Amino acid sequence: MFPNPVILQSEGLLKYILETGVYPREAETLKELRNATAKHPLGFMGTAPDVGQLIAMLLKMLNAKKTIEVGVFTGYSLLLTALTIPHDGKIIAMDPDRKAYEIGLPFIRKAGVEHKIDFIESPALPVLDKLLEDGENEGSFDFGFVDADKNNYWNYHERLMRLVKIGGVVVYDNTLWGGSVALAEERVSEAKREWRRLSLAFNEAISKDSRLQIAFLSIGDGLIICTRLR
């Protein structure tokens, strides 16, 4: 999500990073999608552009061709992924909110990458289960990005650990939940408490998961990058 309370960096520092190294290199269609999304009633809750830059680098380093996207919204991270993977790459993307996806669709079309996207209008869990029913999908994905409902993060994790190949990467967004994970509960607004609790539980569980190598970062709203080791 973006903009967000910045966790360990001042707003000035983030502004400096974005203006120096992120916005000048951001694809025009991504910029346009981001601006169009700002008019959404919920504002721009898409992936932060600096997180997007990191994701694009990971995708390139992995030579990712087949990816999963859980939580599309208007498609900032989806378009970013589609622009980064090769011409014959494929993204299976899921979100129950088609209306939001349609706000970003003109920019996906303009970028000429729609053919790489299989958008499924549905909550993600049944889609991931369906993919797993076909044994051929197990261990076949290079990359997954999760930016959706917190209460299901661990359910997504269990499934993605089977869908992503050994050596593949899964990235979880919003793992610091506005910095609330580092605050005492009484200092957090009622509205944020439940997802703070879920974030704490998920972060602890993933930190103990011996199947993974992880990098836990304070970029954007908090990011955990996991490599499947076995």
Ligand SMILES: C[S@@+](CC[C@H](N)C(=O)[O-])C[C@H]1O[C@@H](n2cnc3c(N)ncnc32)[C@H](O)[C@@H]1O
């Ligand atoms: C923070 S937004 C995703 C932002 C997106 N990555 C981007 O760059 O614009 C979270 C999205 O998760 C979606 N979502 C909520 N529950 C979901 C579920 N059960 N399965 C899949 N997506 C879900 C919401 O509809 C919303 O569009």
